[in-house]
Amino acid sequence: MTSEDILLAPLHTPPAYAAVVDRLRRAIALGVVLPGERLPSERTLADRLEVSRVTVREALRVLQGEGLLVTRRGSSGSVVAAGATSLDKLGEEYKAEVGEVFEYRMAVETMAARLAAQRGSEDQIAQLLSCQESLAASSDVDSFRRADSEFHLTVAAMSGNMMLRQSVEDARAAAFSWLDLREFRVFHESSIRGHSTIINAISRHDPDEAAAAMAAHIDQAHDEVLAALADTPAPKSGRTRSARTVSR
Structure with missing residues (x-):
């Protein structure tokens, strides 16, 4: 990498929801929250992460699509899925x-x-x-x-x-x-x-x-x-x- 590359390489700023996805995915990988445990509410996540509830909701949808989170009928909030760290297969x-x-x-x-x-x-x-x-x-x-x-x-x-x-x-x-x-x-x-x-x-x-x-x-x-x-x-x-x- 040249000096010019360090200074002028294009910036790729991810959307806010992607940063929330990364934070939650990391917490699951590290065992901060375990399979079967509930995440904090959308409001709590939004307040503590200093993002909007819309941003949190979009991040939760992404993680649900990956099979990391599930929403149980009759309850509020998202729960870490069983085997959540088994993301598909080792490639x-x-x-x-x-x-x-x-x-x-x-x-x-x-x-x-x-x-x-x-x-x-x-x-x-x-x-x-x-x-x-x-x-x-x-x-x-x-x-x-x-x-x-x-x-x-x-x-x-x-x-x-x-x-x-x-x-x-x-x-x-x-x-x-x-x-x-x-x-x-x-x-x-x-x-x-x-x-x-x-x-x-x-x-x-x-x-x-x-x-x-x-x-x-x-x-x-x-x-x-x-x-x-x-x-x-x-x-x-x-x-x-x-x-x-x-x-x-």
Whole structure:
């Protein structure tokens, strides 16, 4: 890209309803709202998002058309559909993007873990332990998704860097659509182990160890995703490359 491209490339501003669609779709992907749960009312969404109710209504229609939301007879408001994150099927385009998503996670989440070990408070460490308890107690992919997201976003918030926090959210929203299409047990036990190692490193306020622990966790998750996409058994351990050769 040339300097002229940066300055003069055409702008493509999406309509307001598309921004609302993206916000709601992300919330569903991250497990902020789970299948069977009701979204806030149109009025609440419009007030909080600072858009018109017409804009919200159009966004809800789009998500209903995608099968992400349903409206139950005799009730007001929209409910997240069962299997809402199973958007049709995994296409070749998504499979090609998986590597980029995990490279992005590697970059931003390892730095977040490093800063969390330096800056995190005891109250925030207690919050990580609470997330870990929720993850261990999760019995389905939806409760797993919520607990897993809360853990990683808490680590990002502990970094004290809001740009990193947003980047971690972006990366997780991009990565989560494959999860409940595959075997839940593939990710559950390894996530508990990975999170435990990260918590221990952050609790000791060891930045290098925290970054390495997050790197190993993301590496293992990447292996499991690739195995799931290929319908092959997940490997028992992560790749052999070291945390130093792949900074996370």
